[in-house]
Amino acid sequence: MSAPPVAEPPVARGVLPAPGPLRPLALATLLSRVGNGLLMTVSVLYFNRIVGLSIAQVGLGLTIAGLFGLLSAVPLGHLADRRGPRGLFVVLSLLVCAFSLVYLFVQNFWQFLAVSIVLTMIDRGAGAVRAALIAAVTTGAGRVAARAYLRAVTNIGITIGAGVGAFALHFDTGTAYRLMFVLDAVLSSVAAFVVLAIPRVAPQPHDDGGPVWIALRDRAYLAVAALNAGMSIHFAVLDVAIPLWVVDHTDAPRWTVAVLLIINTVVVSLFQVRSSRGIADPAAAARATRTAGLLLLAAMVLMAGATWGNAVIAVALLAVGAFVQVIAELLQSSGSFLLSFDLAPGHAQGQYQGVWNTSMSISTMVAPTVLAFLPLGLGVPGWIILGVWFAVVGLLFVPVVRWAAARQLVGSR
Structure with a gap:
């Protein structure tokens, strides 16, 4: 069964979206973005103060990882078209959670670089698949309103996460920082499974006679x-x-x-x-x-x-x-x-x-x-x-x- 499109703007009244696919997607977004806010607050300090990498090394590693991340969005987005975006998004989200925990075992720059490259490539691809999922369960004015609503939820989630991450900054210990990574993984894992509440989205047929990378x-x-x-x-x-x-x-x-x-x-x-x-x-x-x-x-x-x-x-x-x-x-x-x-x-x-x-x-x-x-x-x-x-x-x-x-x-x- 495929997800029904949402034709109307998603906010029915108050702060909750109307019943339908957008509700679990909004909850998943909130949970995952709280986790993102946690890591945005503590990750650089963790790698610098606890792991011992210099700020220059952290910046270089993230820049190189970002370049590799440019390679994944289109292929994984194409895979979402062929296989359906919902299941693929859940799998990619869980992989992001797993590799974010691998950061806790990093001890030098080369390990940090390897994990960052893999994580960034999966994360960028997951972003494209998520957008394909939104496109599949919305239409017309409801599609724009849904993206707008999810962006507002994103800001709220990151703000909450940054506030919680401030406690780790206050204690400034390896245990406090590592706890933020674990909490991010837990929240993001729950968010991934929440997405399963959205009805399955059917794969899109492909014209075998036409070009692939249209x-x-x-x-x-x-x-x-x-x-x-x-x-x-x-x-x-x-x-x-x-x-x-x-x-x-x-x-x-x-x-x-x-x-x-x-x-x-x-x-x-x-x-x-x-x-x-x-x-x-x-x-x-x-x-x-x-x-x-x-x-x-x-x-x-x-x-x-x-x-x-x-x-x-x-x-x-x-x-x-x-x-x-x-x-x-x-x-x-x-x-x-x-x-x-x-x-x-x-x-x-x-x-x-x-x-x-x-x-x-x-x-x-x-x-x-x-x-x-x-x-x-x-x-x-x-x-x-x-x-x-x-x-x-x-x-x-x-x-x-x-x-x-x-x-x-x-x-x-």
Whole structure:
């Protein structure tokens, strides 16, 4: 029996989604993201303080693992199309849990590198398979609303996990850090089995006479994914650029960094679902992303302006800039949710989601270098250049998405 599609937006009332496949998926997301928050809080310190790796070694290992991770999303997404995404996602999630525990036996850099490569490849592939599962159990406006709801749940889960992980930081012992790895594995394992509550999704038939890697041949889809990756560099601004900008270039107090992160987290958690309403087709998604690009230009100008004011003015400009940026983030995320699904053929959602996830992974890898060179390296001019980049990319979305939608319409006939 295949999972029934969810045609309506998933939030019925309050904070719970309507009965159906989204409920177990939301619970699984919450549990696994709490575990992610735990490891995001303690993992680097564990490898540095307990295992004895240098920060440079940890960074190099994760960077190399990230490069290998680019190779897995498309093949595993394709496998999800051929075998069905639900069972494959459960298997991959359990493998991620197992290999995260292997970290506890790492004693040197080469062991850390090997485990990181395998873990990252499985995790990136699981992300593509998860997206294929969402595509299989949702449709239309319900699909975008479901992704928006799950993103809000993701933020809440990571925040909870970070709060629990703070206890390990307080005790600062090997036992406390290892306990966080075990707790992550337990939560993520339970999350994997919760996904089994979703009805089985039937595999998609394949035309044996056609090419296998159709997503890699779809130039229009690749172009939209590339634009989205270019726009998504802004996700790293608060994590990478703002802490150093606030401390080294403004009179704002250090606690401003935390305030800006709180603004982002709270707004996304409360309004991601609401921001997705009205984005029902590729044209609407493209217009929303165009608006996001212009808002990001304004946000970057506000961030840059904080360097010229006293503490009060700097805090005000940074706070307003963070608020404008998170509004842009809501619009771009909602547009991205729809475009990644609606511009892909139904029989190859896993493969196409693999391409989309790979483009996002490349964006994540490139973003720190871009931010180090532009705003942190060039200062105010760098912020302006970055803002103009976002605006130009946003403006390009409308014609490129129109082209991609037209090609998809022709291909479906």
